[in-house]
Amino acid sequence: MKHFLKNAFKTKVIYVMLTVFILLTAYAAVSGIHNYSEQNSIRLEHQEKARQSWEANPDKHPHRMAHFGTFAFRMKQPLSMFDYGIESFTGNAVFLEAHRQNSVNFSDAGFSTGTLRFGELSMAMLLQLVLPLILFFLGFSVVVSERENGTLKILLSQGADWKEILLGKSLGLFVLALLFFAPIVLFTTGFLFFGETSINPADSWQRFLLLFLGYALFLLILCFMSIVVSTTARSSKNALLTLLGIWLFMVVLVPKTSQAIGNAMYPTPSKLSFQSAVERDVIKKGDSHNPDDPYFNRLKDSVLAVHGVDSVTELPFNYGGFVMREGEKTSANLYKKHHDSLLHIYEKQNNVSRFTAVLNPFVAIKTISMAFTGTDFKGYVDFQEQAETYRYQLAQEMNELQMEYISTKKISGSEGKKHVVGHEHWEEFPDFEHQMQPLQSSLNVASLGIFSLLGWVLLSFLGLRYLSKKAKAI
Amino acid sequence: MYRLLFLQFLRSRAVLASLVLILLLGVISIGIGHQFLSQKKAAIEQVESHQKSHIERNVALHKDDLGLLMYYVQFAFVNSTTHLAGLSIGQSDLNPNVQRITIKNLEGQRYDTDLVNPMNLQSGNLDLSFVLIYLFPLLIIVFTFNLLSEETETGTWRLVSVQTSSKSKYLLTKLSVRVLLIYAVLGVLFTVAKIVLAIPLDLNFMMVVLLSFLYVAFWFALCFFVINYKKNSGFNALLLLSIWLVLLILLPAGINAYLTNKYPVPEALSTMISQRDGYHTKWDTDKKETLQKFYDHYPQFQEFGYPIEGFNWTWYYAMQQMGDDDSAKDTKALRKKMGERETASKQLSAFLPNMHLQLAFNELAGTSLNQHLSFLDATGDFHEELRLFFYPLIFKEESGDSVDWTKFVPKYSDDGKDDKTQLRFMWPLLIATFIMFLGCIIIGRKLH
Numbered sequence: 078m079k080h081f082l083k084n085a086f087k088t089k090v091i092y093v094m095l096t097v098f099i100l101l102t103a104y105a106a107v108s109g110i111h112n113y114s115e116q117n118s119i120r121l122e123h124q125e126k127a128r129q130s131w132e133a134n135p136d137k138h139p140h141r142m143a144h145f146g147t148f149a150f151r152m153k154q155p156l157s158m159f160d161y162g163i164e165s166f167t168g169n170a171v172f173l174e175a176h177r178q179n180s181v182n183f184s185d186a187g188f189s190t191g192t193l194r195f196g197e198l199s200m201a202m203l204l205q206l207v208l209p210l211i212l213f214f215l216g217f218s219v220v221v222s223e224r225e226n227g228t229l230k231i232l233l234s235q236g237a238d239w240k241e242i243l244l245g246k247s248l249g250l251f252v253l254a255l256l257f258f259a260p261i262v263l264f265t266t267g268f269l270f271f272g273e274t275s276i277n278p279a280d281s282w283q284r285f286l287l288l289f290l291g292y293a294l295f296l297l298i299l300c301f302m303s304i305v306v307s308t309t310a311r312s313s314k315n316a317l318l319t320l321l322g323i324w325l326f327m328v329v330l331v332p333k334t335s336q337a338i339g340n341a342m343y344p345t346p347s348k349l350s351f352q353s354a355v356e357r358d359v360i361k362k363g364d365s366h367n368p369d370d371p372y373f374n375r376l377k378d379s380v381l382a383v384h385g386v387d388s389v390t391e392l393p394f395n396y397g398g399f400v401m402r403e404g405e406k407t408s409a410n411l412y413k414k415h416h417d418s419l420l421h422i423y424e425k426q427n428n429v430s431r432f433t434a435v436l437n438p439f440v441a442i443k444t445i446s447m448a449f450t451g452t453d454f455k456g457y458v459d460f461q462e463q464a465e466t467y468r469y470q471l472a473q474e475m476n477e478l479q480m481e482y483i484s485t486k487k488i489s490g491s492e493g494k495k496h497v498v499g500h501e502h503w504e505e506f507p508d509f510e511h512q513m514q515p516l517q518s519s520l521n522v523a524s525l526g527i528f529s530l531l532g533w534v535l536l537s538f539l540g541l542r543y544l545s546k547k548a549k550a551i
Numbered sequence: 552m553y554r555l556l557f558l559q560f561l562r563s564r565a566v567l568a569s570l571v572l573i574l575l576l577g578v579i580s581i582g583i584g585h586q587f588l589s590q591k592k593a594a595i596e597q598v599e600s601h602q603k604s605h606i607e608r609n610v611a612l613h614k615d616d617l618g619l620l621m622y623y624v625q626f627a628f629v630n631s632t633t634h635l636a637g638l639s640i641g642q643s644d645l646n647p648n649v650q651r652i653t654i655k656n657l658e659g660q661r662y663d664t665d666l667v668n669p670m671n672l673q674s675g676n677l678d679l680s681f682v683l684i685y686l687f688p689l690l691i692i693v694f695t696f697n698l699l700s701e702e703t704e705t706g707t708w709r710l711v712s713v714q715t716s717s718k719s720k721y722l723l724t725k726l727s728v729r730v731l732l733i734y735a736v737l738g739v740l741f742t743v744a745k746i747v748l749a750i751p752l753d754l755n756f757m758m759v760v761l762l763s764f765l766y767v768a769f770w771f772a773l774c775f776f777v778i779n780y781k782k783n784s785g786f787n788a789l790l791l792l793s794i795w796l797v798l799l800i801l802l803p804a805g806i807n808a809y810l811t812n813k814y815p816v817p818e819a820l821s822t823m824i825s826q827r828d829g830y831h832t833k834w835d836t837d838k839k840e841t842l843q844k845f846y847d848h849y850p851q852f853q854e855f856g857y858p859i860e861g862f863n864w865t866w867y868y869a870m871q872q873m874g875d876d877d878s879a880k881d882t883k884a885l886r887k888k889m890g891e892r893e894t895a896s897k898q899l900s901a902f903l904p905n906m907h908l909q910l911a912f913n914e915l916a917g918t919s920l921n922q923h924l925s926f927l928d929a930t931g932d933f934h935e936e937l938r939l940f941f942y943p944l945i946f947k948e949e950s951g952d953s954v955d956w957t958k959f960v961p962k963y964s965d966d967g968k969d970d971k972t973q974l975r976f977m978w979p980l981l982i983a984t985f986i987m988f989l990g991c992i993i994i995g996r997k998l999h
Contacts, residue, residue, distance in 0.1 A: 104808070108811075115812070119820065127827075130824070162673075179663070183816070184645075186642075186645055187642075193811075195906065196804045197807060207796070210792070314783070334579075340668070367612060457669060492834070492861060
């Protein structure tokens with residue numbers, strides 16, 4: 078191992094590569110940190126601005142407030158400075174109002190001319206794409222070239238055994254890998270220490286730890302892989318070509334093709350068919366905006382019967398608010414049902430490439446990385462659900478206020494200064510706050526990838542042992 | 552000899568395998584393009600039939616109250632997809648090509664996104680432009696990295712140098728075998744694409760083909776330049792792959808990071824808030840003032856006066872209008888920022904053949920950001936037309952029956968899809984290829 082490292086530092090190439098890699102890391106780190114703090118401050122500022130105008134509302138009819146609505150802004154997790162995941166492709170802001178589930182709009186991808194589609198320069202990308210190539214380059218010839226020039230034979234005749242040689246070389250390469258890895262670890266820890274990060278530093282540190290353990294495993298696998306290929310190859314040229322082939326196949330071709338296959342196998346419905354399916358179901362169940370709707374007429378009769386009165390104006394609460402409360406309940410449930418099945422389609426699309434993680438350590442580390450940085454699909458769905466829950470609560474709170482405070486005689490219409498609720502209620506309703514996913518749920522998502530990596534480490538050990546019995550010195 | 556060189560080249564199993572692989576991926580990519588086009592087409596057909604029933608249903612429910620009816624009725628505005636979009640899906644997987652809008656305030660509606668799986672977006676489309684831009688260079692690398700070195704490594708180079716009059720002529724002949732094969736593959740794929748995607752043989756398609764041929768020439772020249780240094784095969788492969796990584800992944804990603812950080816778009820969020828506040832706060836302010844502002848914008852409606860008692864539709868739609876009017880400044884700033892992004896990315900991409908090619912493809916196929924922005928502008932015009940038509944009818948309290956609803960079929964935008972002579976796309980690629988050729992000639996003189 079010492080021998081290997083001494084050899085590695087004899088050539089100038091390694092210094093050049095290390096310098097270039099550190100420069101790239103620095104650029105990725107600076108733009109990652111800049112992007113994180115800038116985007117979060119923009120979103121926070123707008124969240125506050127939106128809140129101010131919410132609170133500045135005078136006394137008014139609560140249903141007006143339900144439509145005034147508010148916004149939910151998606152906040153970035155601290156570790157998103159390390160891995161952008163899908164954050165650039167998901168919307169950042171959604172308008173929350175009564176009766177309607179609006180789309181989450183304004184993704185970075187939407188503002189992009191298409192340059193984004195070439196990929197994003199992040200520290201994760203350097204680790205997943207560039208470092209493997211560097212390691213393959215440093216490792217392809219270590220065994221095969223010694224066989225070619227005969228040193229291997231000498232080494233073996235001097236009493237070294239194959240197992241020691243192979244393990245030593247793998248670990249030597251791993252030390253080199255850690256050398257490249259170190260600046261990235263430094264930048265990220267520095268950011269977690271000194272950066273303006275979140276409310277929950279303990280969570281970030283746990284994620285950081287798991288994340289970097291995952292990457293260490295990944296690098297170890299790459300080192301084993303290079304040594305195995307280098308031992309089995311006929312010539313060093315073949316070793317290099319095989320490793321480059323593996324890289325191309327596992328990093329570029331398989332992930333992209335499998336996602337495309339998933340997308341083709343389970344097509345996404347058009348927005349119109351999604352919306353009209355929801356609309357159809359709502360109408361079938363009962364449309365609270367239709368004055369002659371049979372469902373709501375039956376509901377009215379039963380409410381009147383329960384309270385023993387003849388007309389809605391005699392009820393102890395405002396009937397308009399009651400109808401909207403029931404309407405919101407049904408439409409929100411039906412929307413959720415359809416939205417869940419849409420998400421199910423997305424998940425089926427994603428599973429095709431997700432399951433290739435079992436065979437492909439490059440996909441495994443990608444899912445782990447996105448999960449622990451909170452920039453994965455689950456994180457986005459989680460945000461949407463939080464926003465929808467908040468929207469529902471907002472609408473229902475306003476309906477409750479209407480039932481309680483608005484005169485029972487005022488059934489419809491929300492205009493004017495007469496039937497109003499005091500503005501102190503607006504402040505009482507708390508603002509939306511995007512909660513980060515709990516670590517447990519990220520762990521669940523990452524588990525497949527973690528098992529895959531562990532399996533690969535085990536497999537590489539076994540492979541190395543097998544090779545140490547079979548390998549030939551000439 | 553030519554025939555022999557051909558046969559010798561094709562005897563290699565790696566060569567055959569990579570040829571089959573690229574043809575397969577090419578055909579898959581065309582299939583994906585086809586699926587994309589038919590999904591878009593189906594969505595448009597659906598809009599056609601839906602709009603009729605949607606209007607009928609709402610007219611039946613609310614025909615006595617045109618103001619309320621117009622609160623609900625949505626009109627579709629369609630950005631028709633070109634057949635070329637199947638080759639270069641670009642931004643059109645993300646940006647909706649159908650807008651369904653009501654005459655209420657526009658800014659709250661026009662940025663609504665389509666249903667998309669963000670994981671698909673991140674992974675990107677496997678369309679023919681991807682195969683061409685990313686995979687063809689790899690194929691060219693595989694075909695050429697040992698063009699010269701295999702001869703030196705197997706010891707045949709000395710034989711060749713003795714037997715042939717000109718070594719560079721021999722090398723060029725060898726190279727031309729590979730060039731011909733790649734162009735043949737490209738030709739096959741374009742023919743299949745033309746037939747499967749039913750692409751018309753227009754200027755835009757010609758331009759796509761021409762640019763692709765140039766791009767392939769650029770990569771051949773680049774590879775030839777590198778292999779002339781007579782390094783060993785392993786080194787060539789590694790160097791070429793590193794160049795590929797830098798040109799196709801690192802540099803574009805770096806440029807993207809630069810653009811995102813240099814031009815953040817807080818204006819989008821500001822627009823969102825100001826259009827909401829612009830409209831909603833008017834429920835509490837002086838009605839006369841709102842109406843006055845509305846008539847300042849549309850003096851032609853002044854005859855409808857200042858009804859301020861209770862709820863009325865003139866006041867309501869005046870409020871809605873204020874959502875757009877009050878956010879106009881933010882909207883303009885947003886549009887300006889997008890323009891800046893577009894210009895900056897075009898300028899930077901001129902130096903990077905692959906990025907330039909992708910952006911040029913998108914523009915030729917009508918799937919660029921710029922064309923989506925013009926679609927959004929056209930949506931604004933369409934919306935304005937609807938408003939001006941319905942405002943007086945609502946203010947006059949006409950019945951829903953007085954409108955001829957049959958003429959409100961989905962409208963198509965045909966903005967920015969004309970065959971401009973887009974020769975300008977050629978220059979950056981042509982220059983890059985030319986420089987590489989020049990490099991080859993110089994290096995060839997020096998080394999052989």
